Amino acid sequence: MLPMPLQVPESVAETIDRVIYICSRFGTQLEQHGAEVNDKSNATHNYFIGVLESVRSVLHPRMPTDTPSYDSIEDLTNRFSGLNVYEPSQEFLDAPDIVRPQKAQDDENTYEAEPQNTLEDAMIAYAVMLDDLTHIRSHIKALWENYKDGFYDLVTAALVTNTGIDLARNLMEPILPIFEPHGGACAVSEKFSIALTMMKGFSMMEVKAWGPKGGNEKMYDIADDTFLNANILLKALVALLGLSNIPIYKEGTFGTYDPNSDRSRKNGHQKFNDDQIVLFEYFTEAVTLARAVLNYPVEDEFIRGIRELDKTDKTPFYLVFATQILLDVHHILRADTASVFETLSSQTSAMRNDLNLHIKHHQNLKSETWPASNERMLKELEQSIAWIGKDPVFLAKKRVGQKVGAQVTDDQMYRIHFLSPILSGLLLFHFLAGMHEIGIAVMNAWGSVTYPAHLYNALQQEGLLIN
Structure with missing residues (x-):
């Protein structure tokens, strides 16, 4: 009986997609900020992206079926999407500071930590x-x-x-x-x-x-x-x-x-x-x-x-x-x-x-x-x-x-x-x-x-x- 083929975890697939997406946009972002892209460096950069794409292509048959393509990278799962952000209420912001306990008026004792x-x-x-x-x-x-x-x-x-x-x-x-x-x-x-x-x-x-x-x-x-x-x-x-x-x-x-x-x-x-x-x-x-x-x-x-x-x-x-x-x-x-x-x-x-x-x-x-x-x-x-x-x-x-x-x-x-x-x-x-x-x-x-x-x-x- 043949062993079950190994499955690529979804997190690995998403990481490869994210790296391909970010690296692909890097040159464009440099140009948007006025930087001049070096042809030799750009070729090396593109070669690296090509290697990653080849790796993803090889691993694709072992990836979960619901793994999104790197073409839809904007839709990658956000680990914090289940969290809600709440702004404090005005009542909370206006609340007075906590009043620390005060000594009783007729208490003449001095309190300190036990040595x-x-x-x-x-x-x-x-x-x-x-x-x-x-x-x-x-x-x-x-x-x-x-x-x-x-x-x-x-x-x-x-x-x-x-x-x-x-x-x-x-x-x-x-x-x-x-x-x-x-x-x-x-x-x-x-x-x-x-x-x-x-x-x-x-x-x-x-x-x-x-x-x-x-x-x-x-x-x-x-x-x-x-x-x-x-x-x-x-x-x-x-x-x-x-x-x-x-x-x-x-x-x-x-x-x-x-x-x-x-x-x-x-x-x-x-x-x-x-x-x-x-x-x-x-x-x-x-x-x-x-x-x-x-x-x-x-x-x-x-x-x-x-x-x-x-x-x-x-x-x-x-x-x-x-x-x-x-x-x-x-x-x-x-x-x-x-x-x-x-x-x-x-x-x-x-x-x-x-x-x-x-x-x-x-x-x-x-x-x-x-x-x-x-x-x-x-x-x-x-x-x-x-x-x-x-x-x-x-x-x-x-x-x-x-x-x-x-x-x-x-x-x-x-x-x-x-x-x-x-x-x-x-x-x-x-x-x-x-x-x-x-x-x-x-x-x-x-x-x-x-x-x-x-x-x-x-x-x-x-x-x-x-x-």
């Missing part, structure tokens, strides 16, 4: 904010999974991550006043996490004992989802942090982190202990940068949070979020964090070599198109890369260690780059942007692109190019 200042209000606000933060967090985690698989480069991953944390910071700002009567966002976050874990069946004793070595290890996942782990670790670090000191701990104080170990086989306490080691080591680097290294070329949201902590003596909640993102990146990359430093080191070394070659090349060249400011720009960028190559954070930490009698060994050099792929990616972007700016200056000064373009254009105009 959202109860703990319940704060918990609801935190739950809504947590949902948004979780969405941002999941996108950032997927981004680093793709980076690990080679789909994104380091600069892209770092820029998007830092922008995501910045987006989260801006998202938090309007909600933060709701948390202030209850100790701030960090305190509400802790209360929310405790309430949620107890709803999941954990006892108050287990919740209070929760830590890298205490409490029920099954709490880890819930505490991770609600940022309780990051909150607890950051709270402990801030409590040990003085107003101006830089915390330098003896190597192995909190244990040894093995990025080659299988995280999926670890229990909650072991995972929490890994988080503690990574964060405590990076916290020293971040505080050193924020307090002892001036004019560092980039600042991620974690460093920004440390500097805000120094100014206000309060832990901003976006620092908790940035902490959790940093831990997520380590959970994903594991041993591949070493490749981050290799990428940064190899690319900055190549940039520095290029800059030195240009500086040497321009040493004895004089040109009006190459001002002294360009020469300074080359040298300043080369010096900046060289300065980062010496690891100013490590040097500052070493100076502090000598003052307080703490040993800072050479194997800690570049640790900040191993521990923060985000900061390393931002640093690489900073130098790439500088190279781009210098590249434009060099190109404009020596005509590297302009002159060949003029030559190509001249050869093309003279017909001397093949194809």
Whole structure:
């Protein structure tokens, strides 16, 4: 049995008719408005109309029988023909404005919206904010999974991550006043996490004992989802942090982190202990940068949070979020964090070599198109890369260690780059942007692109190019 032939919908048939009709009248309308019709363009236009007419002719046997011909296009169905237009009556136009309810004469009360200042209000606000933060967090985690698989480069991953944390910071700002009567966002976050874990069946004793070595290890996942782990670790670090000191701990104080170990086989306490080691080591680097290294070329949201902590003596909640993102990146990359430093080191070394070659090349060249400011720009960028190559954070930490009698060994050099792929990616972007700016200056000064373009254009105009 043969299948039923397909029917062309009436809407398709009417659309073809409408296009043919409008295109057929287009040239006439141009002439009516005084425009001169180009013969070549007109021929192309008519060819297009002919193709449409051929299409309609082929489809005509499959069109509904009541489909009007394009000759009667004026009678095409109007989708709004079933609607009526009504003019407002004069009585409606002359009607007075609605009178808003007025206060009773003997009522001395002042009415205002109930402020959202109860703990319940704060918990609801935190739950809504947590949902948004979780969405941002999941996108950032997927981004680093793709980076690990080679789909994104380091600069892209770092820029998007830092922008995501910045987006989260801006998202938090309007909600933060709701948390202030209850100790701030960090305190509400802790209360929310405790309430949620107890709803999941954990006892108050287990919740209070929760830590890298205490409490029920099954709490880890819930505490991770609600940022309780990051909150607890950051709270402990801030409590040990003085107003101006830089915390330098003896190597192995909190244990040894093995990025080659299988995280999926670890229990909650072991995972929490890994988080503690990574964060405590990076916290020293971040505080050193924020307090002892001036004019560092980039600042991620974690460093920004440390500097805000120094100014206000309060832990901003976006620092908790940035902490959790940093831990997520380590959970994903594991041993591949070493490749981050290799990428940064190899690319900055190549940039520095290029800059030195240009500086040497321009040493004895004089040109009006190459001002002294360009020469300074080359040298300043080369010096900046060289300065980062010496690891100013490590040097500052070493100076502090000598003052307080703490040993800072050479194997800690570049640790900040191993521990923060985000900061390393931002640093690489900073130098790439500088190279781009210098590249434009060099190109404009020596005509590297302009002159060949003029030559190509001249050869093309003279017909001397093949194809």
